[in-house]
Amino acid sequence: MPVKVITTELGHSIPPEGPHTITTHAPGWDTAIRFRSGDPALFAQMKSMYPRFVPFCETRQLSAAIGSKLGFPEGYACLPFLSPDIFRLATQFATNHHRDKDPKTKLTPQELLFRVADVAAVRLYVVAYPVHKTPGIIGLWQNLGTGISTRLSEHLLTQIDSLTAHLFSANGGTLEGLAVPEPTYLPEGxxxxxxxxxxxxxxxxxxxxxxxxxxxxxxxxxxxxxxxxxxxxxxxxxxxxxxxxxxxxxxxxxxxxxxxxxxxxxxxxxxxxxxxxxxxxxxxxxxxxxxxxxxxxxxxxxxxxxxxxxxxxxxxxxxxxxxxxxxxxxxxxxxxxxxxxxxxxxxxxxxxxxxxxxxxxxxxxxxxxxxxxxxxxxxxxxxxxxxxxxxxxxxxxxxxxxxDYLARSTILNRNALALTKFIESYITRPESPVIAVLYPMTSDTLDNYRSFMRAPTAEFTLGYGCLFSIDFEDKECAKAFYDNLAVYCGPHLGANLTLALPFNELVFGRDPDDAKHHAAYGNRAEQIRVSVGLEEEEELIETFKVALGFAEAEKKRRNSTAH
Structure with a gap:
């Protein structure tokens, strides 16, 4: 079976791409490193993004429109939220000692500007900050996950001209004792x-x-x-x-x-x-x-x-x-x-x-x-x-x-199990740089997992989920595999199509101490995380077989060079 060719351009989502898709295709190990370092040229190519990482698409447009209407100073950007607690949390986050690692991006309380505005009967609590200090505040959006969605942003953008600013105005240094307008939140249906x-x-x-x-x-x-x-x-x-x-x-x-x-x-x-x-x-x-x-x-x-x-x-x-x-x-x-x-x-x-x-x-x-x-x-x-x-x-x-959650999950369980069994067979091959396949089925904690499995039924085939990781001997072999793996590359799991990512290198690789701590219990940089999708089992096996061949070739090349 021929390997499927990925035609999606860098920065676009996995198919079917739409206004609210939450993935981004960023192929290649070096691209992941650029992503980790915040390369502005790379981010300029992004047409789709996981919305919890940074405000994107409609949410970014809404933030810009709010900033313009509220008249924030030049060089400022803003983040909209639904809860007034965000003002207190923003000050705590921006001035936390964890921000001391990069004095250039650490904010003072006075640099944070707080405003309240109503758009289409939705009350927004807006945190504004100097754009060049985004790394010092963006974790507030990423780690709490309480930012507004792209669909809500799309809805509010259609009525942005109705924006009404409250008289409330403060910054992180003057919030104490001020009465913040009560929230509206969102109705349930x-x-x-x-x-x-x-x-x-x-x-x-x-x-x-x-x-x-x-x-x-x-x-x-x-x-x-x-x-x-x-x-x-x-x-x-x-x-x-x-x-x-x-x-x-x-x-x-x-x-x-x-x-x-x-x-x-x-x-x-x-x-x-x-x-x-x-x-x-x-x-x-x-x-x-x-x-x-x-x-x-x-x-x-x-x-x-x-x-x-x-x-x-x-x-x-x-x-x-x-x-x-x-x-x-x-x-x-x-x-x-x-x-x-x-x-x-x-x-x-x-x-x-x-x-x-x-x-x-x-x-x-x-x-x-x-x-x-x-x-x-x-x-x-x-x-x-x-x-x-x-x-x-x-x-x-x-x-x-x-x-169709159960029907899809049957396929995810099947594909992940088939792939992990196939890749596990490479561990014993002398020419292979694969040293482990990490999956509940291959773990020495399998009994712990099985202790909490539900009973099997005719409508659903139980399994171990869609996620697994592959450990390689070294980064060079992991990179050779990843750079030649014809699947979508980026964050997320549980999607309709298979996704891969050098997860640990991306999230821990910037800080050597951080990387060492997490590698000690198994989160190695020489590891590729895979979330299987709904493709045909045979297609996936053939795709991974080709990429594993490149990893083996890299090991052979390095061994021949060493001798």
Missing amino acids: PEHGGLKERVVGLLKREAIKEVGVGKGDVYLYGAGMAAIYGAHQAMAKVRKGPVVALGSIFPSTYHLFGESPSGFKHFGDVRKDSGVLEKLEGYIQGEKAEGREVGYVFVEFPSNPILVSVDLKGLRGLADKYGFPVVVDDTVGSFCNVDLLPAADVVVTSLTKSFSGYANVMAGSVTLNPSSPHYPLLTSTLATIYHNEVFTSDAATLLSNSN
């Missing part, structure tokens, strides 16, 4: 209720243990990171103490927790013989000896990008023993394959990924476990702090996309 019903139905489907979860236990957010931030906010209200994360977690989650006022502790290695639960218990006991408690423990199941599955049963035992909540991100395993409510007090999910499946909308969910001892307090807390920020059109798109 039948689409939101339909989404909650679908999530509940999937959580109950072939459940390991019935926990009585209902629509009222599901909270919708504008992005997966917004869901994590929402759960984090609720936990901070009910539990004082550091967040503890086990295993590999998404970089934005890592940064969010790393700047938590209550502290952050990370145990990266959760492999079978890591002794991570013993280390966790020792840490908990040490905190108690100092008169402190752990706030909560967070895990991804399995973890992105190394697909290790922590011992959730053992973690649940520790949680019951010491009284801390467990928050589990099930995005990679996905609703259809795993039931995590028996171990989790809270389940967070990026609905942007395989639940949506078509890479054209963003959302997330937080589900509270009614059987949890923390349920009453968490429920009452979210009743006071939760507000809908999911635009009706986004909810409708997500509801429509998820109609």
Whole structure:
């Protein structure tokens, strides 16, 4: 079978490209490095972008229009949000000691300008900042995930002439004591209720243990990171103490927790013989000896990008023993394959990924476990702090996309398993630079994963999700493979088409200390992350076979040069 040729130009989304697609095709290892360094020439070529990275398309146009109408100084840009909390958070973020790494981009409170404006009955809280200091503030948009969507932006742009500015005006140095206008947030419609019903139905489907979860236990957010931030906010209200994360977690989650006022502790290695639960218990006991408690423990199941599955049963035992909540991100395993409510007090999910499946909308969910001892307090807390920020059109798109979630997930499970088995056969070939395939099926923590798999049914073939990674001997071989892999290249997972990315080199490669820390538990720079799509199995195998041939040729070339 001939390998499919990718004709999509750099900077465009995977097909079918549309006004709200959330991927970008950035082929080549060197392109990933340029992306990491923020090369302006590269970003000028981008016609599509993951909207949580930076405001893009309609959101960028809306931001520019708002900035013009509000009359911000020349050289300023702005970010619109729906919550007034963003003013306080912006000041905290911009002046946090983590910004000290780059004094040129660290902002002073006085440089942040805060305004409030109404457009089409939607109240926006606008944070303006000097453009040349964007790296010092953009994490506010990236790590919280609470920025407005492209569909909402598109809607507001049609009525931008109705913009009314409030008399409120402040900067980060004068906010204290000022009365900020009350928010409007967004109305909920039948689409939101339909989404909650679908999530509940999937959580109950072939459940390991019935926990009585209902629509009222599901909270919708504008992005997966917004869901994590929402759960984090609720936990901070009910539990004082550091967040503890086990295993590999998404970089934005890592940064969010790393700047938590209550502290952050990370145990990266959760492999079978890591002794991570013993280390966790020792840490908990040490905190108690100092008169402190752990706030909560967070895990991804399995973890992105190394697909290790922590011992959730053992973690649940520790949680019951010491009284801390467990928050589990099930995005990679996905609703259809795993039931995590028996171990989790809270389940967070990026609905942007395989639940949506078509890479054209963003959302997330937080589900509270009614059987949890923390349920009453968490429920009452979210009743006071939760507000809908999911635009009706986004909810409708997500509801429509998820109609075929189970059918698509069967194919994703099948393709990923077939590819990982094929690539795993290369490990024993002397000429091959492949040293490992990272997937729940190949991990020494497979039993942990299988302990939470749902029962098989005739309508759905259970599996291990769409994501896996390939470890190579060195960067040169990883690069040779990636540069010749005829799939779409860029961030995202769970899309309709296969995506690949030198994930760790992209997100950790700028800081050698950061890279060393994450490589120690498996997030190696010599690794390529792959999210399979809905292509034919044989086509994918042939595509990867060709790219692996280039990696083998690079190893042969280097060996011959060395001798």
